[in-house]
Amino acid sequence: MKLKFLAAVGLAATLYSCDDTTTGVGEFVADADEITASAQTFEATTKTLKYTDLNQNGVFSRTSSAYLGKFTDPDFGTYTTDFITQINCTEGFEFPETTQEIVATTLELSYASFFGDSLAPMRVRVDMLDKAIDDTGEDLNLYYTSYDPIEEGYYNPEKPELAEQDYAVRDNSWTDEEIDSIKSENGYYPPLVIDLDKKKSSGIKEDEAGAFSQYLWNKYQENKDYFKDAYSFIHNVLPGFYVHTTSGEGAILYIGDIWLRMKVKYLVERPSTGAMDSVVYTSIPFAATNEVFMSTRLSNSEETLNSLAGEKEHTYLKTPAGLCTEVKLPLQEMYDALGTDTLNSVSMAFTKYKNVSDNSENSPYKMGTPQNLLLIRKNEVKDFFEQRKNYDSKTTFLGTYSSTTNSYSFSQVNRLISQIFSDMRTKEEPAQGWDEYNTMVLIPVKTETDSQGNTIGLSHDLEVNSAKLMGGEDGEKIKMEIIYTKPKFNK
Incomplete structure (x- = not known):
């Protein structure tokens, strides 16, 4: 049974990878065990936040490195x-x-x-x-x-x-x-x-x-x-x-x-x-x-950051301690549709514009691109960095910039969504609602690795980097591609 189940999920994954629009991939059934694997797409909404919106003190900077100087950028x-x-x-x-x-x-x-x-x-x-x-x-x-x-x-x-x-x-x-x-x-x-x-x-x-x-x-x-x-x-x-x-x-x-x-x-x-x-x-x-x-x-420059955070057709990342991106997941909509199903894969990608603006394209001192983004619940950011936690690919996720796709990808978010669905079934709804309580943020981070290259720690990116991402409250929605299974038990 296990092999047939994996084969079903594998076929769904193959179909999913061949088509950017997975809605309409359809269903197939592993007849012997009556396990149906399907694909569906939902949309997340993003907006720009200032770091001080997360914590008025800025970012936690307990590090062995120091930074010194002053620079004026045409955009930030x-x-x-x-x-x-x-x-x-x-x-x-x-x-x-x-x-x-x-x-x-x-x-x-x-x-x-x-x-x-x-x-x-x-x-x-x-x-x-x-x-x-x-x-x-x-x-x-x-x-x-x-x-x-x-x-x-x-x-x-x-x-x-x-x-x-x-x-x-x-x-x-x-x-x-x-x-x-x-x-x-x-x-x-x-x-x-x-x-x-x-x-x-x-x-x-x-x-x-x-x-x-x-x-x-x-x-x-x-x-x-x-x-x-x-x-x-x-x-x-x-x-x-x-x-x-x-x-x-x-x-x-x-x-x-x-x-x-x-x-x-x-x-x-x-x-x-x-x-x-x-x-x-x-x-x-x-x-x-x-x-x-x-x-x-x-x-x-607070005035500049306020202006950029107000733009609704896209979002920004700016380090150090400047701007990050909020991600609001359509949890109630997803739960109503898939709350009793098994989520095998939930993936999402955030695409970067080539340049922040014409100003940055022509600047002789172009900012770098943040290489790693932490996807984390908004209400857990403070404790995560103060307690020096590492991402666990269960409730916190690390996405690395790909110059090939010009994007940051997250492919194991099903673990988080499944946990949230379990909470929605068994726990009392938070005062602000499930969607608001589980609002996520994308934060640029630096990784600390051991001699084998394993990531053993994360800290805020304190170097001068920036990115403009597709999305925004009035911009393109972020596609959440979901592969799920519906076991059908014999009576």
């Missing part, structure tokens, strides 16, 4: 991003016993890629936080992109900056050949190196000489235990940095590694005399790691 307006980071101190750290001083300190931002104009003149400012941010894992609001360190009292904009520096993505102090060689060797461009001793007044203390390096060394001499672990270092020496763009626009850095690098002067024994008087310099790096706090902040 101005986007600005900066970040807060703490610096880790390894347990039991000590400077060499004969250390004389910390000669220089820099903050190094290493990036493997970027978006925009590599030669755009930009200026970055680094401020030291006024107090430590205690990340106990309980206050998840710390990791939302709307988090404001000024409003929360961690940073005072009236205080003199620690450092400010002009830069461009492609540092002209390096030749093209040197840059390409460095990039091919370690995957990163030459880092953005910010001199933390450049300004003579660091704002740390009015009566100090002002050099940040001297401040660090004074703290170490005051109490070596301030450097014994990350907690002590963050609460007694360096609460963290707020790194943000103060002028210029045209590029966004995708930062992978952050280093606080101290150049230290210490003494070693002179071989010829045995005297401890030979001067040696070494570089000691402290890193921003997963064990300490890091969070990206960003803002988009």
